[in-house]
Amino acid sequence: xxxxxxxxxxxxxxxxxxxxxxxxxxxxxxxxxxxxxxxxxxxxxxxxxxxxxxxxxxxxxxxxxxxxxxxxxxxxxxxxxxxxxxxxxxxxxxxxxxxxxxxxxxxxxxxxxxxxxxxxxxxxxxxxxxxxxxxxxxxxxxxxxxxxxxxxxxxxxxxxxxxxxxxxxxxxxxxxxxxxxxxxxxxxxxxxxxxxxxxxxxxxxxxxxxxxxxxxxxxxxxxxxxxxxxxxxxxxxxxxxxxxxxxxxxxxxxxxxxxxxxxxxxxxxxxxxxxxxxxxxxxxxxxxxxxxxxxxxxxxxxxxxxxxxxxxxxxxxxxxxxxxxxxxxxxxxxxxxxxxxxxxxxxxxxxxxxxxxxxxxxxxxxxxxxxxxxxxxxxxxxxxxxxxxxxxxxxxxxxxxxxxxxxxxxxxxxxxxxxxxxxxxxxxxxxxxxxxxxxxxxxxxxxxxxxxxxxxxxxxxxxxxxxxxxxxxxxxxxxxxxxxxxxxxxxxxxxxxxxxxxxxxxxxxxxxxxxxxxxxxxxxxxxxxxxxxxxxxxxxxxxxxxxxxxxxxxxxxxxxxxxxxxxxxxxxxxxxxxxxxxxxxxxxxxxxxxxxxxxxxxxxxxxxxxxxxxxxxxxxxxxxxxxxxxxxxxxxxxxxxxxxxxxxxxxxxxxxxxxxxxxxxxxxxxxxxxxxxxxxxxxxxxxxxxxxxxxxxxxxxxxxxxxxxxxxxxxxxxxxxxxxxxxxxxxxxxxxxxxxxxxxxxxxxxxxxxxxxxxxxxxxxxxxxxxxxxxxxxxxxxxxxxxxxxxxxxxxxxxxxxxxxxxxxxxxxxxxxxxxxxxxxxxxxxxxxxxxxxxxxxxxxxxxxxxxxxxxx
Numbered sequence: 089x090x091x092x093x094x095x096x097x098x099x100x101x102x103x104x105x106x107x108x109x110x111x112x113x114x115x116x117x118x119x120x121x122x123x124x125x126x127x128x129x130x131x132x133x134x135x136x137x138x139x140x141x142x143x144x145x146x147x148x149x150x151x152x153x154x155x156x157x158x159x160x161x162x163x164x165x166x167x168x169x170x171x172x173x174x175x176x177x178x179x180x181x182x183x184x185x186x187x188x189x190x191x192x193x194x195x196x197x198x199x200x201x202x203x204x205x206x207x208x209x210x211x212x213x214x215x216x217x218x219x220x221x222x223x224x225x226x227x228x229x230x231x232x233x234x235x236x237x238x239x240x241x242x243x244x245x246x247x248x249x250x251x252x253x254x255x256x257x258x259x260x261x262x263x264x265x266x267x268x269x270x271x272x273x274x275x276x277x278x279x280x281x282x283x284x285x286x287x288x289x290x291x292x293x294x295x296x297x298x299x300x301x302x303x304x305x306x307x308x309x310x311x312x313x314x315x316x317x318x319x320x321x322x323x324x325x326x327x328x329x330x331x332x333x334x335x336x337x338x339x340x341x342x343x344x345x346x347x348x349x350x351x352x353x354x355x356x357x358x359x360x361x362x363x364x365x366x367x368x369x370x371x372x373x374x375x376x377x378x379x380x381x382x383x384x385x386x387x388x389x390x391x392x393x394x395x396x397x398x399x400x401x402x403x404x405x406x407x408x409x410x411x412x413x414x415x416x417x418x419x420x421x422x423x424x425x426x427x428x429x430x431x432x433x434x435x436x437x438x439x440x441x442x443x444x445x446x447x448x449x450x451x452x453x454x455x456x457x458x459x460x461x462x463x464x465x466x467x468x469x470x471x472x473x474x475x476x477x478x479x480x481x482x483x484x485x486x487x488x489x490x491x492x493x494x495x496x497x498x499x500x501x502x503x504x505x506x507x508x509x510x511x512x513x514x515x516x517x518x519x520x521x522x523x524x525x526x527x528x529x530x531x532x533x534x535x536x537x538x539x540x541x542x543x544x545x546x547x548x549x550x551x552x553x554x555x556x557x558x559x560x561x562x563x564x565x566x567x568x569x570x571x572x573x574x575x576x577x578x579x580x581x582x583x584x585x586x587x588x589x590x591x592x593x594x595x596x597x598x599x600x601x602x603x604x605x606x607x608x609x610x611x612x613x614x615x616x617x618x619x620x621x622x623x624x625x626x627x628x629x630x631x632x633x634x635x636x637x638x639x640x641x642x643x644x645x646x647x648x649x650x651x652x653x654x655x656x657x658x659x660x661x662x663x664x665x666x667x668x669x670x671x672x673x674x675x676x677x678x679x680x681x682x683x684x685x686x687x688x689x690x691x692x693x694x695x696x697x698x699x700x701x702x703x704x705x706x707x708x709x710x711x712x713x714x715x716x717x718x719x720x721x722x723x724x725x726x727x728x729x730x731x732x733x734x735x736x737x738x739x740x741x742x743x744x745x746x747x748x749x750x751x752x753x754x755x756x757x758x759x760x761x762x763x764x765x766x767x768x769x770x771x772x773x774x775x776x777x778x779x780x781x782x783x784x785x786x787x788x789x790x791x792x793x794x795x796x797x798x799x800x801x802x803x804x805x806x807x808x809x810x811x812x813x814x815x816x817x818x819x820x821x822x823x824x825x826x827x828x829x830x831x832x833x834x835x836x837x838x839x840x841x842x843x844x845x846x847x848x849x850x851x852x853x854x855x856x857x858x859x860x861x862x863x864x865x866x867x868x869x870x871x872x873x874x875x876x877x878x879x880x881x882x883x884x885x886x887x888x889x890x891x892x893x894x895x896x897x898x899x900x901x902x903x904x905x906x907x908x909x910x911x912x913x914x915x916x917x918x919x920x921x922x923x924x925x926x927x928x929x930x931x932x933x934x935x936x937x938x939x940x941x942x943x944x945x
Contacts (some may be wrong), residue, residue: 114692116152125410125865128399131158132392140395146368149348149557149657150175152398153368159409160569165266168220168258169238170210170481170757171488175558178533179549184211184426184758188482188736189224190661191437191754193240194828196861198253200436205257209431212263213420218405219264219310221345221485225251225298228737228780229809230791234705237482237736237755242810242825244294245883248301251930255306262415264405266310266345267302270323270334271295273314273347275707275794275801280350285802291318292691292911293807296329300338309342309404309414313362315350321360324351331360345403345754363394365779367557388504389753427759434763439752439776444746446728455913457728457748459770459831460688470497471679471688471722472715473517474694474734477527482736484622484702489549490751490758496692496732501760503769512698515679515722516671518713519696521626522588522664525551529573529665535560536904538569540774551663553645553866558657565657573663574642582635590626591661592646597629598820600639605629609661609676621660622703639700647748655860676718683726690768691722693733705794709740709786719743732764738782741822752776770831776862777828777932781811784822790814811933812879826883826932832858837896839929841903843942848929849898850937852891859890864901865928866908868921869941876910881928903927908944909935920944 135143139155147153147162152163167173172182173862175657184207186192192201212220224235255265272284272295284293302308311334313323323329324346334340344363351357351365354372358380358579365371380386398410443456445816450623478495481487494502501510525531531548544560553573559565579585589595590609597605610625633639645661662779668717670678683689693715699706710716723729730749734756744750751774754765766772783789790813791805811825832854840847848862867881884907889897912919922945929938 098121100346105165112158124400124411125182126404127403127408129211130410131160131399132395134158135395137381137388137391138375138378140391142374142383143398144377144394145371145374146364146366148369149367152364160402161407163218163405163407164216165219165221166212166215166217167206167485167487168208168212168217169221169224169486171490172208172215172217172220172451173488174215174217176560177487177554177556177558178546178560180546180560181215182491182549183215183488184430184490185481185490185493186430187434187437187757188237188755189240190294190487190736190779191434191756192254193246193250194437194439194754195433195751196246196777196779196886197436199441199493200433201250201253202257202260203429205254205259205423206261207426209258209261209263209420210422210424212258213261213417214608218407219266219401220258221266221268221312223251223265224268226269226272226274226301227295227298227809229803230793230794231709231738231780231783231786231789232272232277232706232792233737235482235484235702236678236780237700238484238486238702242781243779243883244297245301246779246886248298251298251308252302255302255308259306259309260415261420262372262406262413262417262710264309264401266312267308268312269314269347270299270311270330271314272318272323273316273743275705276703277795278799280315281317281799282796283320283800285319285800286367287806288916289804290807294809296333299334299412303334303338303340309401309599310345311340311342312345313346313350315347319575322350322352324362325353325356327360327613335361341397341400343397354380358386358390358394360644363397365898386607430757431759431763431766433772434753434759435766435772436775437754437756438767438774439764439778439827440774441750441752441782441823441827442744442748443829444748446617457730458768458769459773460507462503462508462769465504465508465687467511467686467829468500468504469511469513469679469682469689469726470500470692471513471515471682471689471718473514473519476512476514476693476747477523478692479694479696479734479755481755482701482755483697486702493758494761495500496690496761496764499763500690500764500768502762503765503771504773511682513679513693514675516672516676516714516718517669518694518711518715520698520712521623521696522586522628522666525577525663525665528578528580531573531663533573534574535568536572537567548575548942551665555657555659559659568650570644570646571659572642572644572663573661576638576640577665578638579633579635579667581668582633585631585633585668586666587631588664588666589628589629589643589662590624590627590664591645591647592624592649593645593661595627595661596644597663598642599631600641604631621658622701623697624660624662638697638754638941643705672714676721679718680721680725683722683729686726687728689722689726689729690732691719691729692732692734693719695736695739700736709738709783711739713914714744720746723747730768737781740783740785741875744822755808773809773856773858774828775830775859777826778823781814781821782823784819788817788819788821790817807877807879812882815933816881820934824932824934826861826863826930828861828932830858830860832856832893834858834860836869836929839927839938840941841927841940843903845900845902846885846927846929847898847900848938849896850889851896852893855893857890857892859888860931862887862889862899862901863930863932864903865930865933865936866903867926867928868923869926870924872923875923876928878910878921881933882907883933
């Protein structure tokens with residue numbers, strides 16, 4: 089396709105091409121909208137005060153109540169950043185597990201995010217879910233943020249564009265979204281109470297900006313308000329930001345849902361603009377709300393306004409009789425191959441940080457080590473605990489249970505030609521807890537009464553039995569007394585295996601008919617109750633087992649409690665398993681032996697749930713355990729060492745200049761190994777670019793404070809987070825925002841600008857087809873005295889282009905008016921800053937390829 093355009097365009101409003109029928113975002117147009125409003129009013133008019141108040145309160149963990157008398161069906165919500173778990177927190181109904189949100193953002197492709205949304209909507213419809221509790225569009229303010237894997241980026245434009253694609257895709261499938269966590273939930277420490285003090289400019293230009301972008305361009309049907317406070321008011325009661333900004337200035341017409349247990353005061357929450365308090369059945373709404381109206385503390389008209397918005401959400405999702413849903417079931421995208429989408433997204437998200445020539449070997453020449461030539465390989469060493477037991481998702485609310493997981497080891501074995509020897513070594517297991525029992529186990533969970541009567545039996549994906557909100561059908565808190573995790577285990581190796589049990593209750597483990605543990609377990613001490621629930625203290629048991637000899641086992645658990653507070657059913661206990669292993673020195677020596685003489689050594693390093701998950705922030709950026717030592721030792725033994733980093737957010741890579749290639753796989757979802765093999769062996773190139781800056785050391789990071797003092801966390805850095813801050817820092821990061829290599833080379837040929845757009849022409853000068861992300865930055869130049877302080881440059885647009893060897897591609901990227909504006913105080917509005925600007929076409933924030941000047945008036 090020589091000299092022909094082949095590009096996708098991204099702008100603050102999304103792609104230039106129409107993002108889908110407007111009916112996919114708003115129920116009806118013209119007469120249809122009128123019909124919807126009439127149906128909502130008819131339903132509202134048939135509700136008494138108690139019925140209205142009840143409708144604003146969850147009936148259980150995941151749903152709102154049905155009201156058959158007005159034709160209203162129960163509306164079901166589900167966690168959904170990377171998959172749709174549904175009402176049951178179990179493997180009974182498996183879910184497709186996509187890569188983490190940081191991986192999705194690393195594709196820099198809103199259209200791919202939209203396709204992911206189509207798949208998730210298909211999954212939601214299959215599971216009877218009407219609203220996904222996603223996407224998370226808080227910013228990467230500090231690399232220590234514990235939940236970064238569930239957020240997209242440090243940049244508000246990239247975050248907003250990817251989030252808008254996701255929202256469009258899900259809602260085009262007839263399923264609602266709740267964009268979260270509005271606003272300022274940028275860390276986990278004291279997240280329920282912290283007061284984040286954010287000045288007006290950074291609040292509007294950074295933290296509110298992704299929400300505004302998504303509301304303006306994707307019209308989400310829901311927003312979730314955060315636990316934290318912003319400038320003295322908790323977000324569930326923040327009248328200014330919810331009512332005046334979100335609903336007023338931006339025109340949001342959807343439903344505002346609290347984060348779970350975040351609503352704390354009946355009167356202040358309703359005055360603040362909250363519509364739904366979750367979870368139920370006991371919240372600050374419902375009966376307390378009706379009582380507040382009767383006491384004259386709240387006008388019934390305020391309740392009516394909230395109920396209208398809930399009924400509108402029900403109408404949009406097809407839960408209200410008398411009005412067609414926003415998307416007819418027949419019009420929703422269907423027949424989507426979940427495995428194929430998960431695999432494509434995972435490989436497109438891989439960021440190739442480094443790719444240099446290696447030492448002597450059968451493939452060596454002047455070129456970089458990657459991609460590996462499968463035909464030239466005779467022996468490959470695959471090293472690392474995460475190579476065999478991949479960490480494919482981040483945990484916490486993002487947890488789903490896929491039907492299968494392809495590990496890096498399995499993916500490479502399947503992709504390499506027959507006859508290639510693949511040697512595996514653990515190397516240095518970073519986990520401080522025993523992993524959940526999975527490989528070789530066949531398990532089911534049996535829910536029992538005190539008399540031993542079976543209430544329900546469900547298959548188990550692994551050794552964690554977990555309920556949060558909804559017990560399996562047939563199980564009630566009143567009747568449930570014990571749960572038995574039972575089945576069989578066939579070991580892969582002979583020797584001393586380690587079993588572990590954990591849970592706040594009585595635990596009894598039987599192995600081969602013999603009781604090997606009988607005692608009380610306890611929850612993990614921690615300031616965050618979710619963390620304490622998810623990570624109970626574990627007890628370990630050694631067992632001598634023989635390879636390939638099946639053994640029966642049963643773990644009986646009698647919980648101390650069946651809830652996380654009144655009305656919230658919860659259960660969590662774990663059977664863990666660790667195979668026979670050497671001591672730490674022995675494991676590293678085994679890895680070195682495996683790497684020595686191999687044609688390539690592929691080392692997979694990873695974070696663990698203990699250092700990166702929901703409910704806590706990170707204490708440092710180091711890889712846990714002895715993984716840094718492992719990489720250094722393997723690289724010394726084999727110059728053809730490729731390192732794959734399996735983490736959801738930045739980690740320090742002190743050995744990065746001692747290995748020829750480093751890739752980031754993020755948390756890559758269920759098709760992890762298949763996608764990694766695609767990239768390593770050259771079937772596809774790595775398509776990812778960094779959505780957040782990677783520091784060389786935590787000490788270099790411009791913003792690292794995530795712990796409040798006396799309940800308050802001031803955002804003293806103002807506008808300067810991420811690459812905006814690094815541009816002013818005395819040291820450079822390990823890898824800048826936007827960085828990522830491919831398997832070909834690109835020459836940027838021309839840059840043409842107008843006041844409203846940028847046109848870039850570039851050529852693939854390599855010998856392979858490739859994909860490039862063209863990034864457009866804006867930088868003020870000339871005399872900036874008398875103008876507001878601004879970063880040295882900021883992202884204003886981007887586009888993905890593709891071309892074959894020797895071919896050119898051209899893309900036009902709009903320059904949005906907002907790019908030239910700042911939030912002005914005390915006016916409280918946007919103001920254009922005139923002057924001369926440099927428009928930069930770049931490969932990354934630190935790799936500017938072409939530049940031109942324009943004047944803004």
